[in-house]
Amino acid sequence: MARLDAVSKQTAHKIEKLAETVVRSVKGGKNPFVEIPIRSLANVKFNEKRRLIELGSQRQKRYFFNVAMAKKFMQTFLVSDACKELIEGGKTTSIRDLYYITKHTIGDTKQNTFEEQDESDPIIEDLEVALDALREELHLFASRKGSMVGPITIRDTGDTIDLRRMGSGGWAVPSIVEENVIEFVRHEAKYILLIEKDAVWTRFNEDKFWKREKCIILQGGGQPPRGVRRLVQRLHSELKLPVYVLVDNDPWGFYIYSVMKQGSINLAYESMRMAVPDARFVGLSSFDKDKYKLPTNVAIKMDDGDNNRAKQMLAYPWFQAKQWQREIQEMVRSGLKFELEALSRRGISFITEEYLPKKLRDRDWLE
Amino acid sequence: MASRKATAAKGKGRPAARAEKAQLELVQVEPTPARRGAARAAKAAPAAPRRARSREEPEPELLPAAEPVAEPEEEAPAAPKPRRRATAEQMAAKQREISISEFFTKNRHLLGFDNPSKALLTTIKEAVDNSLDACEEAGILPEITIEVRDLGLGPKGEGDLTKGEGRFVVVIEDNGPGIVKAQAPKIFGKLLYGSKFHRLKQSRGQQGIGISAAAMYGQLTTGQPIRVTSRTGKGKPAHFFEIQIDTRKNNPVVTEDRQLDEWHLEHGTRVELEIVANWQAGQRFVNRYVEHTALSNPHATVHYLRPRQAPLSFPRATEELPKEAVEIKPHPHGVELGALMLMAAESKARDVRGFLQTAFSRVSGQVADEIVKRAAFKGRVRPRDVGEDRALAEKLHRAIGATKIMNPPTNCLSPIGDELMKRGLISFLNVVETEGPEADEQLDLDQAKKKKASKKEKAAKAAAPEVPDAPPEEGVEKIKGHNYFIATVTRPPKVYRGNPFQVEVGLAYGGSWPADKPIELFRFANRVPLLFQRGACGTTEAIVKTDWRNYLLSQPKGSLPVGPMALLVHIASVWVPFTSEAKEAVAHYPEIMREIQLAAQECGRKLAAHIRKKQHLDYQAQRRGIFELYIQEVAQAIGKITGKSPEPIKREFLRLADQVTEADLKEADAALEEQSRKLTKRPRRAENEDE
Numbered sequence A: 001m002a003r004l005d006a007v008s009k010q011t012a013h014k015i016e017k018l019a020e021t022v023v024r025s026v027k028g029g030k031n032p033f034v035e036i037p038i039r040s041l042a043n044v045k046f047n048e049k050r051r052l053i054e055l056g057s058q059r060q061k062r063y064f065f066n067v068a069m070a071k072k073f074m075q076t077f078l079v080s081d082a083c084k085e086l087i088e089g090g091k092t093t094s095i096r097d098l099y100y101i102t103k104h105t106i107g108d109t110k111q112n113t114f115e116e117q118d119e120s121d122p123i124i125e126d127l128e129v130a131l132d133a134l135r136e137e138l139h140l141f142a143s144r145k146g147s148m149v150g151p152i153t154i155r156d157t158g159d160t161i162d163l164r165r166m167g168s169g170g171w172a173v174p175s176i177v178e179e180n181v182i183e184f185v186r187h188e189a190k191y192i193l194l195i196e197k198d199a200v201w202t203r204f205n206e207d208k209f210w211k212r213e214k215c216i217i218l219q220g221g222g223q224p225p226r227g228v229r230r231l232v233q234r235l236h237s238e239l240k241l242p243v244y245v246l247v248d249n250d251p252w253g254f255y256i257y258s259v260m261k262q263g264s265i266n267l268a269y270e271s272m273r274m275a276v277p278d279a280r281f282v283g284l285s286s287f288d289k290d291k292y293k294l295p296t297n298v299a300i301k302m303d304d305g306d307n308n309r310a311k312q313m314l315a316y317p318w319f320q321a322k323q324w325q326r327e328i329q330e331m332v333r334s335g336l337k338f339e340l341e342a343l344s345r346r347g348i349s350f351i352t353e354e355y356l357p358k359k360l361r362d363r364d365w366l367e
Numbered sequence B: 001m002a003s004r005k006a007t008a009a010k011g012k013g014r015p016a017a018r019a020e021k022a023q024l025e026l027v028q029v030e031p032t033p034a035r036r037g038a039a040r041a042a043k044a045a046p047a048a049p050r051r052a053r054s055r056e057e058p059e060p061e062l063l064p065a066a067e068p069v070a071e072p073e074e075e076a077p078a079a080p081k082p083r084r085r086a087t088a089e090q091m092a093a094k095q096r097e098i099s100i101s102e103f104f105t106k107n108r109h110l111l112g113f114d115n116p117s118k119a120l121l122t123t124i125k126e127a128v129d130n131s132l133d134a135c136e137e138a139g140i141l142p143e144i145t146i147e148v149r150d151l152g153l154g155p156k157g158e159g160d161l162t163k164g165e166g167r168f169v170v171v172i173e174d175n176g177p178g179i180v181k182a183q184a185p186k187i188f189g190k191l192l193y194g195s196k197f198h199r200l201k202q203s204r205g206q207q208g209i210g211i212s213a214a215a216m217y218g219q220l221t222t223g224q225p226i227r228v229t230s231r232t233g234k235g236k237p238a239h240f241f242e243i244q245i246d247t248r249k250n251n252p253v254v255t256e257d258r259q260l261d262e263w264h265l266e267h268g269t270r271v272e273l274e275i276v277a278n279w280q281a282g283q284r285f286v287n288r289y290v291e292h293t294a295l296s297n298p299h300a301t302v303h304y305l306r307p308r309q310a311p312l313s314f315p316r317a318t319e320e321l322p323k324e325a326v327e328i329k330p331h332p333h334g335v336e337l338g339a340l341m342l343m344a345a346e347s348k349a350r351d352v353r354g355f356l357q358t359a360f361s362r363v364s365g366q367v368a369d370e371i372v373k374r375a376a377f378k379g380r381v382r383p384r385d386v387g388e389d390r391a392l393a394e395k396l397h398r399a400i401g402a403t404k405i406m407n408p409p410t411n412c413l414s415p416i417g418d419e420l421m422k423r424g425l426i427s428f429l430n431v432v433e434t435e436g437p438e439a440d441e442q443l444d445l446d447q448a449k450k451k452k453a454s455k456k457e458k459a460a461k462a463a464a465p466e467v468p469d470a471p472p473e474e475g476v477e478k479i480k481g482h483n484y485f486i487a488t489v490t491r492p493p494k495v496y497r498g499n500p501f502q503v504e505v506g507l508a509y510g511g512s513w514p515a516d517k518p519i520e521l522f523r524f525a526n527r528v529p530l531l532f533q534r535g536a537c538g539t540t541e542a543i544v545k546t547d548w549r550n551y552l553l554s555q556p557k558g559s560l561p562v563g564p565m566a567l568l569v570h571i572a573s574v575w576v577p578f579t580s581e582a583k584e585a586v587a588h589y590p591e592i593m594r595e596i597q598l599a600a601q602e603c604g605r606k607l608a609a610h611i612r613k614k615q616h617l618d619y620q621a622q623r624r625g626i627f628e629l630y631i632q633e634v635a636q637a638i639g640k641i642t643g644k645s646p647e648p649i650k651r652e653f654l655r656l657a658d659q660v661t662e663a664d665l666k667e668a669d670a671a672l673e674e675q676s677r678k679l680t681k682r683p684r685r686a687e688n689e690d691e
Ligand SMILES: Nc1ncnc2c1ncn2[C@@H]1O[C@H](COP(=O)(O)OP(=O)(O)OP(=O)(O)O)[C@@H](O)[C@H]1O
Pocket: B126, B130, B131, B134, B174, B176, B177, B178, B179, B187, B193, B194, B195, B196, B197, B204, B205, B206, B207, B208, B209, B210, B211, B212, B213, B269
């Protein structure tokens, strides 16, 4: 067995305790259960002071002797067992892989422990909240995407990597970026820029924006995965660097920003470790179309889905600030949305040479 | 013929059938085209005899006519210009009395001898019904042997079974009281001779036609006389007869009469009939008749011997004879005008008051006074006057109808009873129970026989300790490995047209009955199975009109319900109102239909309770199954996590599975429901975090 670091030991211990509680209940003639904080909108609230979406205190007891819960109870322990084995073996694997590890036929029936990955993924999330352990601490990772460059040197599982010399593709952000994997060695960055899209990030890299501006640029291919968000959060909190977010001018772009800022509903339990309440929205703003004279022919018409989403966002507690209400209302009013690429209409490097520098100079952002 | 008419008029409460008969006699003066029976049979009647255990195909040739009346179409078309053909005098020369046996010869379908397949069943049925009646009346537990011999086979049973029509011998033997020597010729050689017609008492036979009609059928088709052996008691000699019928005169001709030195029965009767029959096509009906007779007569032992098949026995399920049915006098409310006149004419009473009191049941002096007062006769009226004067009779008849009279006594009825109906059903199911799906075309009884062969194996298995079942639910019977729910209802006696009757309904649900087929409806009248004319029978209509969906069965509109069930309906009455002499269908009297429905509903409520309980239990078992399925997995995982052996953990779980009480589960379920209600309120996930 590999020597375990403190975190891994602790996580393995938590899993053992969970199992022992069950054994004790059963011996005592009690219906065994696992207590799981409920991960739903009903049990999520916005903490105004900390400016984070937090999980409420509602908990659900998952009993074994309950027809509707028995299978999930069983699955919870199959996943627990697999994770404990991963931790003790010093291995990390994808959640897809875990699905295959734990999937098998039950007895001599035609039933499987898991029929689809859709069944095992939520069990992993349940286990995370039940154990109060991050997915990474369970030695699991989701699909990986996202890249980063900037004036910073890091150490990734012992390898020192200079992110100033990553060529055109940048450094691929791993799924697990905890302290035991990624260490920050030295840097001269002044801020972090999280870009929604890979294509736009490439423009910034090619134009050596990060070099000129002394900033770290990241992209997460749309909604950034946990690895990217966790890394941004660490860079922000450990290196005290401000975070700017550059997304499309559409409800989805706003949502990406809001998740980076105060966490998501679904992963509310990890907000503290993933969210940066101070993150700043630098664009595209609903008012940029006028400010930067974007012709209407680069706009896209909002569809019903966009409109509904926008209206929902107007009601979110974390979008109640006056400036955000204005921002979203303007989008709804105009019925138009803009992609970041729309700025290229003003020149291919307009975004790196004029748009963003001006935004930062004018402190033209939203918080 | 005169006597026939007299008795017809005397028959109380059966006006419809009797009137029909009278009508027929007139119609039959003209010879009927020989093919009539066939022509009519070809019309697909709706009352196809039902498959035995869902396998039987309808047998078109066995479908009797729905209505035994002449078809006027055959007399058409009318000539354009009618011309006188015969004078009244010419016609008078041809007019003569028609003997009942001549009549029968031409109208055998009316008595159930339509064709060789059906004639086989009818012959057996008439003899068996008589045996059962006789035993019951004498207070003897019946033991009856039914034998069918194929004369196409050699003396040692060699050769091939007769295909289709052929000669057969039917033998029915009983341990009844026997028949006194002097009576035998008339019983077997004269139609309309019997002991049951002139009295009001529940019995299988009622007309005095049955066995002599069978004898006549045999004689007509094979030329052979009926052979009868009978003995009335120990120390008395047994007699053997061969009796023919002079069909012109309807009189017996004894062709052989000898005393036997020895006979194997102390008392009883054996009748042998040689007939043209179709065993191949008709045996399924005989099988069904035998099965159902055993079912409705749990006090009888029946042996059944058939060509090329091992003997089959239905042992009696009870040692108790049915309650004796007492003979009663007719009830005034059931009497027809004509019958009233006849009775009055025959009365020896001095006045109408006395006549009413002596001839009818439930007429006290006070009631008689009331009737007479209401009739408001002018001057002195003797019973004889009523018998002769139609106007007087009508006055009296109306007065009777207007007077409230206590219902007739019901001790004349002998229902099967709840308990025996149940036992009958159980032993019936024991014989017909088959294992697995019924794919083949085999007959019920053959399968039953096969089951018997494996009885030993079963017994051996049963001896081995098994995982104990849940305590059996009340009313559930395990029969050859299948669970049947059995419920029975006996209604209190009721009256239609002055005739007491009583309805009983029993059902067997579940087991191996097919769940996706219409239920099996077993109809009985005075313990006799009714196998034909299902669609024309009031019983069927009453069951179809009952809304079985209330009792958790599905039911297509206007049909029998669908489900794994056999439903037994028995009507016991001093006079069952059949729709024809073949005694195949019960007439649609509203009083009777209503009673059948009430009984069916009562039974249905018991059934619904059972189905609900069963659904609950199924759910429980399913639940338990789910737990057991997952316990293995959970124990394994927890064992690995905690580094302990999974076996003891598994045992603890299993132990707890037994303990977890229903209440706990319910509570947990309720909590879950609450939870899921909350969860469904949660909006659909619009964003996908990780992808
Ligand atoms: N096996 C028997 N043992 C004793 N008596 C018998 C037996 N068979 C017939 N009888 C007597 O013979 C009579 C005539 O029988 P038959 O079958 O002809 O008419 P039924 O039974 O009275 O009426 P149905 O025509 O309705 O059958 C019966 O009423 C009965 O008294």
